[in-house]
Amino acid sequence: MTVTFGGLLTPLIILSSLLFVQIGSFGALLVTGQTLSMSSMIGVLMLVGIVVTNAVVMLDRVERNAKSGMELQEAIVEACATRLRPILMTAFATILALMPLALSHSTTSLISGGLAITVIGGLTTSTLLTLIFVPVLYLLTGRKRKFIEESF
Structure with a gap:
């Protein structure tokens, strides 16, 4: 990712979104009373x-917009508006596909139910928080980066 984005800061911002995976996945396991199993770790x-x-x-869309001459905040707003629907469609499709598995009470769901609950909980929180946290963090670091470049 560092080669693709031409630096280390953007990949670190991308990887910061992984902080929210644990919140939702382990929280969903805790709420439903499931234990941490191999299938939930695969989730x-x-x-x-x-x-x-x-x-x-x-x-990627933000950086393309910025390279085309948009101001940073405008580039972030346009990218969020453009990429919101595909991101939400992916999340909702995955959540709805796993819902029958999570709600099933058959013997096979004992093994794969943890995976479904983990993915549903983690995807719900991480998608919502990523849509807010990642653009804000990118904006804050972009402003600092611009301030440092103007200082020198």
């Missing part, structure tokens, strides 16, 4: 890929 791995992809898609 966390799935979440890492989805959440990082969401952040990459958004910040």
